[in-house]
Amino acid sequence: MLSNAQIDRFHTEGFLIVENLLDAALVDRLAARVEPLFNGEFETGVYPDEWYWNPRLGLPSASGQMSNVWKSDRTLASVVLSEKIGEICARLGGWSGTRLLSDSLWRKPFGASETTHHQDSMYSFYHQPQEIVVCWIALSHAVPQGSSIEYVRVRIAGRCRKRWRNFTPEAAAIAPDMEQAAKQAGIDRPDVVQLALEPGSCAFHHGHMWHGSGKNLLPNSIRRSLVIAHIPAESQFKPTGAYVEGGYLAGRYKRFGDDTMDESFFPIVHQQTAIDRRFSMPTAAMRSGQWFPDESDRTFCGSDRAIPRAGISGAREIP
Numbered sequence: 001m002l003s004n005a006q007i008d009r010f011h012t013e014g015f016l017i018v019e020n021l022l023d024a025a026l027v028d029r030l031a032a033r034v035e036p037l038f039n040g041e042f043e044t045g046v047y048p049d050e051w052y053w054n055p056r057l058g059l060p061s062a063s064g065q066m067s068n069v070w071k072s073d074r075t076l077a078s079v080v081l082s083e084k085i086g087e088i089c090a091r092l093g094g095w096s097g098t099r100l101l102s103d104s105l106w107r108k109p110f111g112a113s114e115t116t117h118h119q120d121s122m123y124s125f126y127h128q129p130q131e132i133v134v135c136w137i138a139l140s141h142a143v144p145q146g147s148s149i150e151y152v153r154v155r156i157a158g159r160c161r162k163r164w165r166n167f168t169p170e171a172a173a174i175a176p177d178m179e180q181a182a183k184q185a186g187i188d189r190p191d192v193v194q195l196a197l198e199p200g201s202c203a204f205h206h207g208h209m210w211h212g213s214g215k216n217l218l219p220n221s222i223r224r225s226l227v228i229a230h231i232p233a234e235s236q237f238k239p240t241g242a243y244v245e246g247g248y249l250a251g252r253y254k255r256f257g258d259d260t261m262d263e264s265f266f267p268i269v270h271q272q273t274a275i276d277r278r279f280s281m282p283t284a285a286m287r288s289g290q291w292f293p294d295e296s297d298r299t300f301c302g303s304d305r306a307i308p309r310a311g312i313s314g315a316r317e318i319p
């Protein structure tokens, strides 16, 4: 599954590239569903939760995005609900199980605008424990200039010489733009790394990881990606009555007086057995030990290391 070195890299860098997560035949099947879906062809008869852009109304160069498309299409569901991906997220997050929070399908043709830098944890406030690990899968060649995902180089606080405690979702909520948030945190020139990923390769990132994508500057190209956001299996909604900024996507499925997250909307995709759980001890120790002493230390900060070349930090150890 994942080596300790990969898990260590994720915790140090905030993201981890895994090459060839999906095989070529599956990627082709997924990619073949993108145009029909944006055209409104929902195989199951269930609409996705969000649907921005369709070929009848949208400008040809506009970005298309759908949320929770797994409900609409079985090919997409086979990957979004994948136990393997859920297990990887559990290993990276140090969880005993994984629950799907949401997916996001992206279609960015030539000329499509940037996705501004943000932290996914800014938009995923309505569950606790408030943790999130995200998998960004390339469904087409993802290259710099072609709107590939890009990360702001960071390190977990415990590993830094200096701690920028303000570089948190809360700070970002005050100053939504990444550079502004970085400046507030004392980071003058945040490093941005643009990934190059083959179709089927992916990057896992921590919910606090600043990321986005540039404009698609490559003529005759459509950049496609599938993004899956996972949370710990035991997650619940925050107690009834709490106002939760950015809680809209998940919050619409909250039942009155009930904090449980309904399996129909937030399915558990992976659950460790009691025997397996022994093997997560080092990760659990990391979470409760020196790396994450408390919630406030779950803060990313800038790195003094060289920007990695895309693709080199991945591994091929996924079965």
Ligand SMILES: O=C(O)CCC(=O)C(=O)O
Pocket: 104, 106, 115, 120, 149, 211, 212, 213, 225, 227
């Ligand atoms: O693929 C992209 O352009 C951005 C995806 C993203 O940042 C997200 O879904 O949160």
